Amino acid sequence: MTATPEGAIRRDPTSAEIEELVADTPPSGKKRSLGFLAIVACLGSLLFGYDTGVIAGALPFMHMPTDAGGLQLTSFEEGLIGGLLAIGAALGAIVGGRMSDRWGRRHNITMLAIVFIIGTVGCTIAPNIWVLYPFRIVLGFAVGGASATVPVFLAESAPKRLRGPLVAIDQFMIVFGQLVAYTMNAWISSHNGGPQVETTDGHMSWDEAIPILEQLTITGGNGDAWRLMLVLATIPAVALWIGIRMLPESSRWYAANFRYPEAIGALKRLRDEEKDGPVAIEIEQMVEVNRQEEEAEKWTLRQAWNTKWTKKILLIGITLGCFDQLTGINTAMYYLPKVLHAVGFSSADSITLNVYTGIASCIGAGTGLWAVARFLRRHVGMYQEAGITIALSSLALVFAFGVAPYELEDGTFSANMPAMVPWLVLVLVALFVFIKQSGTVVWIYMGELFPAKIRGIGNGLAVGCLWIMNAIVTAVFPPMIENLGGAITYGIFAAINLVAFLFYWKVVPETKIYTLEEIEERLEKEYS
Incomplete structure (x- = not known):
């Protein structure tokens, strides 16, 4: 059995060779529970939900005049803000899936956490709609990449007994992320008294100002509250970046690239052999999948x-x-x-x-x-x-x-x-x-x-x-x-x-x- 310096085995190991390899290969790092893995990975799905849901509460503030802190949106611009994120997500789903196949699931999620942060901060500090647009695409790329990568990382890292529930929790976390966004929107709006403008005659709600807008001189307002709604997404993004670095790469990704020693080391960090069975058997199953895929048209x-x-x-x-x-x-x-x-x-x-x-x-x-x-x-x-x-x-x-x-x-x-x-x-x-x-x-x-x-x-x-x-x-x-x-x-x-x-x-x-x-x-x- 020949191995390259990267640990890639160039031919399928036999059962005896796998047993020997498992016995000789230590865990690649500290033991991690499946609960910790689920919490960290699902932060990517929570971000998916938050970033798609937060815009609902941000748009009423964005519609306000620029003098009041808003972006003075038209209905066409409002549609583009949401549509461009979806276009970015389409790119992220396609490109992100290929990136995770090439460089690994964990590596991809780590990069996506950085993209989430860049996209969120860029949207938050955008001085006008034309700066906001490209950062919405960047944020969408992270959303699409997460939608393609996180479920795969969970499915490949989980033992058979928990694979279904973990992937189901991932889908639930998207919806929960939207609920978190709606809740934070409501809290920020309530704390700011709802969308308001300042005029020469004092404060008034944005709803009251709209019918008589041409008669008013806007001197200020709380239209920039949308920036706080958006920037809160950096908190789970930073947590994702920190947490994912504490987890092993997908053992199945290693195995798919014939890096069986690393697959064993990663698997030993997550498995309880009393509940999940011997690591050697799981590695044998990965080897068999590789054989079948090489033969498949x-x-x-x-x-x-x-x-x-x-x-x-x-x-x-x-x-x-x-x-x-x-x-x-x-x-x-x-x-x-x-x-x-x-x-x-x-x-x-x-x-x-x-x-x-x-x-x-x-x-x-x-x-x-x-x-x-x-x-x-x-x-x-x-x-x-x-x-x-x-x-x-x-x-x-x-x-x-x-x-x-x-x-x-x-x-x-x-x-x-x-x-x-x-x-x-x-x-x-x-x-x-x-x-x-x-x-x-x-x-x-x-x-x-x-x-x-x-x-x-x-x-x-x-x-x-x-x-x-x-x-x-x-x-x-x-x-x-x-x-x-x-x-x-x-x-x-x-x-x-x-x-x-x-x-x-x-x-x-x-x-x-x-x-x-x-x-x-x-x-x-x-x-x-």
């Missing part, structure tokens, strides 16, 4: 696209990714305070009430863990799309008959508008995000749908399309709600989700009850 994207049955699978995966974003979930994640303000709540109250939808989202994510374990994938997807269609149709009706008739020309509302209407909008949005989070199966499909020969490129293409659709929806929603109104906007999204329901019902295959090999065999027969 790999296709290019062109081969997959030119083959009838794999082309159909690619189209299904891409469509699922697009429909996941066309649910309109980001309209709630990024713009709920804008929506609540549009139905009569003050800007300050809208930021505070956003917390309740964050709670509904977390409860939904927890319910989703039970749902995907209990029911067939297609049925969960159909439940999600049917529920969202009903919730968004109801929202459209409330805007059409409960909001629009009472809206005045200056953007305020008639005193005759029923007091329950704004609260009904809040309840329906909370129901919408609960259904979405409790019925999300698209990420499971991404891992199960594609055959082995195109699993990497298929997953990358579908996830990339998902992030691009995220950017489109995020960018177009503010102009839609401003120019078309809530009734037409939510009616359009409801119609799209009805089409998505039919897609799950008529087109999407079931994957839960089959092994990955059985799925591949069935789809090849059905789609050829």
Whole structure:
């Protein structure tokens, strides 16, 4: 058995050689618990959630005049702020995945923590919208890179008995990060008395100032509160950078690169052999995976696209990714305070009430863990799309008959508008995000749908399309709600989700009850 100076073994070791290697190789550092590994790695997912959710509370302050500390946004600029982060995330997911394959999962997360810090600080100190834009792309790159790398690091580092729960916790932490963002937004807004401006006549809320803005001379305000909301993300980013350096690299990444001694050293830092079994057996399984992957055929994207049955699978995966974003979930994640303000709540109250939808989202994510374990994938997807269609149709009706008739020309509302209407909008949005989070199966499909020969490129293409659709929806929603109104906007999204329901019902295959090999065999027969 020959080893290079880097520790890479050039041929597959036998069981006896593995036993000898395990006996002779010490742990590569201090013992680390799986709980510590989960806490540290999931900070990347918490950052993912925080950075996508924090903008909801920051935007009302950004809309204020530059003289008051804001950025004086238009609806088009508002959409770009969210859309550019999604474009950066698409790049981060694709490039970050390749970087982690080349240099390692832990190495990639370490670099992403630095990118998180650079992106956050850059956005925080941006003097104008043109400086903010590129740093939103940088921050998005970190978000996308984390979405592609953290689940892999957890899955490869965890023992079999805890792999599922750890990866599920990672997904939950994204939603929890959004809740943390909404909560901090509410606290900062409340502490600052909500968006306010200073004029020659004293203080007034931004809502009061908007109708008479041309008559006012703005001398100051608290519009820069959004900077504090954003900069708080540096705290978990620094913690991630420190914590990840205390953990070993993924043992499976080492093994995939034939660096078996280092894989053993990393594994010994995390494993309790009484609970997880002998390290030698786990290393043998990694060696066997390497053998199978070397023998397996790999296709290019062109081969997959030119083959009838794999082309159909690619189209299904891409469509699922697009429909996941066309649910309109980001309209709630990024713009709920804008929506609540549009139905009569003050800007300050809208930021505070956003917390309740964050709670509904977390409860939904927890319910989703039970749902995907209990029911067939297609049925969960159909439940999600049917529920969202009903919730968004109801929202459209409330805007059409409960909001629009009472809206005045200056953007305020008639005193005759029923007091329950704004609260009904809040309840329906909370129901919408609960259904979405409790019925999300698209990420499971991404891992199960594609055959082995195109699993990497298929997953990358579908996830990339998902992030691009995220950017489109995020960018177009503010102009839609401003120019078309809530009734037409939510009616359009409801119609799209009805089409998505039919897609799950008529087109999407079931994957839960089959092994990955059985799925591949069935789809090849059905789609050829």
